[in-house]
Amino acid sequence: xxxxxxxxxxxxxxxxxxxxxxxxxxxxxxxxxxxxxxxxxxxxxxxxxxxxxxxxxxxxxxxxxxxxxxxxxxxxxxxxxxxxxxxxxxxxxxxxxxxxxxxxxxxxxxxxxxxxxxxxxxxxxxxxxxxxxxxxxxxxxxxxxxxxxxxxxxxxxxxxxxxxxxxxxxxxxxxxxxxxxxxxxxxxxxxxxxxxxxxxxxxxxxxxxxxxxxxxxxxxxxxxxxxxxxxxxxxxxxxxxxxxxxxxxxxxxxxxxxxxxxxxxxxxxxxxxxxxxxxxxxxxxxxxxxxxxxxxxxxxxxxxxxxxxxxxxxxxxxx
Amino acid sequence: xxxxxxxxxxxxxxxxxxxxxxxxxxxxxxxxxxxxxxxxxxxxxxxxxxxxxxxxxxxxxxxxxxxxxxxxxxxxxxxxxxxxxxxxxxxxxxxxxxxxxxxxxxxxxxxxxxxxxxxxxxxxxxxxxxxxxxxxxxxxxxxxxxxxxxxxxxxxxxxxxxxxxxxxxxxxxxxxxxxxxxxxxxxxxxxxxxxxxxxxxxxxxxxxxxxxxxxxxxxxxxxxxxxxxxxxxxxxxxxxxxxxxxxx
Numbered sequence: 001x002x003x004x005x006x007x008x009x010x011x012x013x014x015x016x017x018x019x020x021x022x023x024x025x026x027x028x029x030x031x032x033x034x035x036x037x038x039x040x041x042x043x044x045x046x047x048x049x050x051x052x053x054x055x056x057x058x059x060x061x062x063x064x065x066x067x068x069x070x071x072x073x074x075x076x077x078x079x080x081x082x083x084x085x086x087x088x089x090x091x092x093x094x095x096x097x098x099x100x101x102x103x104x105x106x107x108x109x110x111x112x113x114x115x116x117x118x119x120x121x122x123x124x125x126x127x128x129x130x131x132x133x134x135x136x137x138x139x140x141x142x143x144x145x146x147x148x149x150x151x152x153x154x155x156x157x158x159x160x161x162x163x164x165x166x167x168x169x170x171x172x173x174x175x176x177x178x179x180x181x182x183x184x185x186x187x188x189x190x191x192x193x194x195x196x197x198x199x200x201x202x203x204x205x206x207x208x209x210x211x212x213x214x215x216x217x218x219x220x221x222x223x224x225x226x227x228x229x230x231x232x233x234x235x236x237x238x239x240x241x242x243x244x245x246x247x248x249x250x251x252x253x254x255x256x257x258x259x260x261x262x263x264x265x266x267x268x269x270x271x272x273x274x275x276x277x278x279x280x281x282x283x284x285x286x287x288x289x290x291x292x293x294x295x296x297x298x299x300x301x302x303x304x305x306x307x308x309x310x311x312x313x314x315x316x317x318x319x
Numbered sequence: 320x321x322x323x324x325x326x327x328x329x330x331x332x333x334x335x336x337x338x339x340x341x342x343x344x345x346x347x348x349x350x351x352x353x354x355x356x357x358x359x360x361x362x363x364x365x366x367x368x369x370x371x372x373x374x375x376x377x378x379x380x381x382x383x384x385x386x387x388x389x390x391x392x393x394x395x396x397x398x399x400x401x402x403x404x405x406x407x408x409x410x411x412x413x414x415x416x417x418x419x420x421x422x423x424x425x426x427x428x429x430x431x432x433x434x435x436x437x438x439x440x441x442x443x444x445x446x447x448x449x450x451x452x453x454x455x456x457x458x459x460x461x462x463x464x465x466x467x468x469x470x471x472x473x474x475x476x477x478x479x480x481x482x483x484x485x486x487x488x489x490x491x492x493x494x495x496x497x498x499x500x501x502x503x504x505x506x507x508x509x510x511x512x513x514x515x516x517x518x519x520x521x522x523x524x525x526x527x528x529x530x531x532x533x534x535x536x537x538x539x540x541x542x543x544x545x546x547x548x549x550x551x552x553x554x555x556x557x558x559x560x561x562x563x564x565x566x567x
Contacts, residue, residue, distance in 0.1 A: 010477065015477070067481060067483055068455075069446065069456055069457075069458075070449075070450075070455070070456065093477055094459055094474075094475060094476045094477045097442055097458065097459070098446060098456070098458045098459065098492075099446075100442075100446070101411075101415075101442070101443040101445075101446030101447040101450065102446050102447070102449070102450045102456070104412065104443070104447065104450075105412075105415075105446075105447050105450035105451055106450060110412065110531045111411065111412065111441075111443055111530075111531070113440075113441050113443055114440055114441070114442075126534055131438065131440055131536070132330075132336045132438055132439075132440070133438075133440060134539075135336040135539075136336050136338070136536055136537065136538050136539070137536065137537050137538075137539070138439075138533045138534075138535065138536045138537075139533070139534040139536075140531050140533055140534065141531060141533075141534050142530060143530055143531065143532070144530040150442075178454075178455045178485055178486050179455055179457065179483050179484070179485045180483065180484050181482070181483055182471075182482045182483065182484055183481070183482045184476075184479065184480075184481050184482075185479050185481070185482075186476075186478050186479030186480075187478055187479055192477060192478040194477055194478075195477065197566075198566070198567075222567065234500050234501070240461075240495055240496055240499075241475065243495070246332050246356075246437060247332070247357070247437070247494075247495065248495070254566045255560070255566040255567065265333055265335075266332045266333070269332075272539065275564075275566070276564045276566045278556070279545075289545050291542065291545075292545045293542075293543075293545060293546065294545065294546050294547075294548060294556060294560070294564075295545045295546070295547050296547070296549075296550050296553075296556065297547070299550075302550070303550050303553070306553055307553050307556070310553050310554060310557055311557065311567075314557050314561070314567075318561075
């Protein structure tokens with residue numbers, strides 16, 4: 001018996017989700033009293049994972065088609081079988097989300113995704129997960145011998161736990177793929193909503209796309225990603241990939257700043273998982289104030305420029 | 320081209336979520352059910368393939384007879400026929416198994432589903448179906464074109480988009496982008512009348528033991544009151560975010 005974590009890397013680099021999944025896996029392995037194995041595909045510096053409790057690292061470098069979930073899922077299955085893993089943990093990166101269900105079928109395992117905490121009990125095996133688009137949680141019992149867990153982003157956190165890491169290289173079996181990547185369009189230099197510690201989001205209260213300059217500037221000062229409410233993306237003021245909410249991108253940042261967003265139930269569902277919420281709105285009756293931690297009733301066109309100046313001064317002082 | 324669109328029957332996005340029987344069951348009292356929004360994008364894209372490329376569109380759901388109005392709505396939007404697998408959707412693996420059986424029996428070229436449902440948010444059914452059927456799979460799909468037996472697919476990845484090519488048969492987990500919000504259709508009277516006459520076939524489930532069960536539900540802890548800050552005192556906000564919340 002052992003626990004296997006799949007630590008996703010992108011262009012050889014690990015993202016926060018990989019460290020979070022490793023931290024989580026270490027805790028689950030300790031709870032079960034079994035070994036932890038961490039699988040990495042194409043990671044440049046696997047021993048980095050040792051900082052989060054990965055003592056046994058399996059490094060696979062012969063996968064060339066990361067775009068096909070089937071290929072990666074088969075590598076995870078093979079590794080799980082080699083290591084006798086009974087709990088497999090996969091992060092919620094875009095690739096992680098696509099691979100997880102395939103791994104569960106391959107291993108004939110029960111699957112719980114969107115998991116936010118270590119098992120509340122190991123016999124029976126029960127984990128807490130997010131449901132109803134962040135409006136609730138449910139505790140799910142997994143009754144199969146092999147269990148697959150999809151870990152929600154920024155839910156468990158990253159725990160430093162430095163251990164001596166041994167890295168074993170392994171040539172995995174590569175199954176044939178029916179999917180070919182033909183082009184990649186990645187925005188460079190900007191923080192993505194998924195990875196951002198802070199998200200600055202604008203709503204219809206900003207009156208038009210021409211007023212987004214201050215949102216972008218505030219985001220730059222805070223090292224934040226920019227986002228928007230659904231009406232704003234429906235109106236075409238901002239691209240769809242900035243739409244956050246129940247049917248848009250989920251946000252689980254540390255700080256979420258909502259400007260000119262009233263806080264419809266669908267919007268709140270999507271951003272609920274953020275730890276600290278700040279709302280700036282002219283309407284003191286806006287429902288968002290009930291969901292926020294800090295609120296300012298005021299005109300965004302006055303508050304935001306002033307906030308930018310004050311934050312710049314603060315950053316300069318605390319640099 | 321034969322297309323199967325998987326339809327989940329979910330509480331409307333505006334629903335307040337409550338639980339009964341000691342927080343062990345979802346309380347459907349007073350809840351309006353709709354086509355899962357992610358599935359609706361998939362269905363609307365399927366309608367485009369029907370109208371422009373002569374595809375046939377079957378919609379399918381795993382559920383009790385209570386889900387039939389949702390299937391009828393999909394028929395009113397324009398699907399040709401519907402299948403209901405007569406079983407409670409016990410867990411994601413169980414549902415995927417039932418849907419894969421329907422897909423296999425009907426020899427569909429393309430299976431379209433939303434990338435997740437807005438109730439359990441498992442995000443597992445399309446991927447599991449593809450693994451059971453052993454066919455190509457792409458999720459978080461924001462663009463799909465079909466030419467003969469090959470597909471060009473755009474999917475969202477962390478920080479961008481990727482374009483892929485794949486052969487049919489194919490399972491897609493879709494979202495907005497597959498079609499735009501403005502392309503979504505509200506059934507008209509003619510569609511609703513026609514939907515009454517379209518076939519809705521009921522099939523019995525195949526045996527499959529679910530591997531997960533929900534033990535209990537809970538709602539997020541009630542939030543403390545919002546700390547209000549005067550618009551003229553932004554230094555206080557910065558100080559609170561720095562010292563109290565420790566997020567800047």
